Amino acid sequence: MKKGLLLFLICFTVATSTSYALSWAYKFVVWEGGVYEVTEEFMAASDIGEKIGEVKRMADDRTGAYYGDASNYYEKGTRYYAIKGIDSGTAIAVEEQQDMWVKAVYLHEAPFHWTDILPYILMGIAAFFLFIVLSLRYASKKEPRDQ
Template sequence: MMKRTLLLFPFVLIIFAASAQALSWAYPFVVWDGNVYEVTDENVPESLIGENIGEVETSPDDMTGKYYGNASNEYQIGTNYFEIKDLPTDEGIAVEIADNEWRKAVFAHEAPSHWMDLVPYVLLTLLLLAAAIAIAFYLKKRK
């Protein structure tokens, strides 16, 4: 019995001592309006900054890499996105990395869909359904 325990101990130690590794990202990115933009090292002058179009709202999971909504793997929640004058937003946007300092983010690809992206639509549907039921009860009671 003791021999079996001694043989099993190193195996159990290796299994439980294995550390989890966080995901390493290939490049800094932001997600806006269902699109992923790679943040470049190119600064955008203040004269080219247009309207505020959004902000980072979520962070990706460092273990799985999954994200939803307006997310970023580099910038904190609350980091603002801006239009760049004379550049369509489907080509690039500006990310405010500090006060009065913006970096250009270029379109990379569409963001993968996530079930959390559907939550607003499900909630709106439930709200409309509840309103329809309430109106139906009100009209039925009125008769």
């Protein structure tokens, strides 16, 4: 009886420990803190402005987590472009293939991630150390030296 129960628990644990990937509702890209849903509307080359960014990381298929310039569909290096006559806060163009762009429309703000403030933390630490070094240099020049 105990062996049967133990065998059942082992089989149950092994059978339920499978990993699943998320099924995304739509393709999206993240640019400058905004999530843009990629539409099926193709853009003409004459409507494409300058390059404004690119995909730098993929969204996690298991947890759904993403940060920075990310995408759940497009590979790293996929470029974003401004659309002439449209504010980039409203819509951007995503390079689907060489010389083919699709429109991506702004949906909402991307979730906060601690790496969003990392540059400010590093600048603060650098400023603190610079202040200490300059203070020590200034203090050493002000002290009279015994001769």
